[in-house]
Amino acid sequence: MAHVRFTKTGRTYPVNCHRRDLISGDIVVVEMAAEQTLKVAQFESLEHLNWRCSNTIICRRSELQRNDQGEHVVVRHSPKGDVLETLSDLGGALINAGWRSFAPTSRAFQRIFARSFDTSGAAIIFRRNGIDYQLFDSPELPGIMGQQMSYAPSNGRLVRNWYYHSEEDLFDRTLAFAQALERQPLKIGPFFHGVGSKPPKPPREVDELAEIRDAITGGSGGLAYLCDDVWI
Known part of the structure; x- marks a missing residue:
């Protein structure tokens, strides 16, 4: 999430941010969900908190243009290339690397990616508040039923990572973990020290x-x- 100012001297407000190329001082366009309108703001900073904000940065102000039909379109100054900015980007990178995508049998999870290697298997589990890594003792992947996969934390070796206060981009870390599994000898010890922390419960009204x-x-x-x- 990002902190933005709607006036030069005003307070900052948290908004969703799915861009990694913004720098402090950039003038951005924020989509205001409740008002169904766009507002100009100044980008101040980015923070790994995994908040679900009401409003979202859609682009820099200079990237917002109108097409021949008078509709707003976003033309990025520089294409993002292979940069991971969303869960969809990360999922696509894992599939391109040979991982299979499964629907979790439990609604507590969003998506499971799994892959077999020569002597082991692994799973990457997308949760609402983080991403888990799991390493199995054999290439056989447990819990697969067609296009679904069950998640059993007791199987193999598991680490839980949280977006909240992770202080690093968990998308990059996850792709690095997947790539580390392809190399021999395995050097995955650092990935089994979880990052981030469980977000606190919101204050009771x-x-x-x-x-x-x-x-x-x-x-x-x-x-x-x-x-x-x-x-x-």
């Missing part, structure tokens, strides 16, 4: 009236009398 009612009624759930025929 406090219903002040409910707390007052519970204090009066002892938590019975019924109405509570305040005064002057006022009940809550």
Whole structure:
């Protein structure tokens, strides 16, 4: 996610960012989901937090153009090439490297990529909040049922990585892990030290009236009398 300013002296706001080529001071265009409009902002910094922000950077202001039909189109100044900016980019790179894509049997996961090697097998599991690496003791890949694959953390060797505060790009790390498995001798020890941390739970919204009612009624759930025929 990125921090942007909508005015030069205003506070910064977090927004989704799927670009890696932005630098501090860039003038960007932000899609405001609730307002269904576009706003110009100044890009300040990028941070690995995996927040689900309401609004999203779509391009630099200089890249937003209108076509002959009067529609907005984005023309990037420099093509991203092989740079990994989205999960789709990473998934495509893994498939090109010989990994197979499976639908997880559990909705707790987004996608599983697996591959057999000479003496071992491996899986890369996309989660909502991170990416897990799993190494099996044999080339046989467990849990495959057609186009689906089950995820059993107890199988083989497992490490869990979190986007939140990873302080490095987890897409790059994941592709590097996949490439390390192709080399002999294997040097994958550093990849089995997880990065990032589990994101904290969002603060609980406090219903002040409910707390007052519970204090009066002892938590019975019924109405509570305040005064002057006022009940809550």
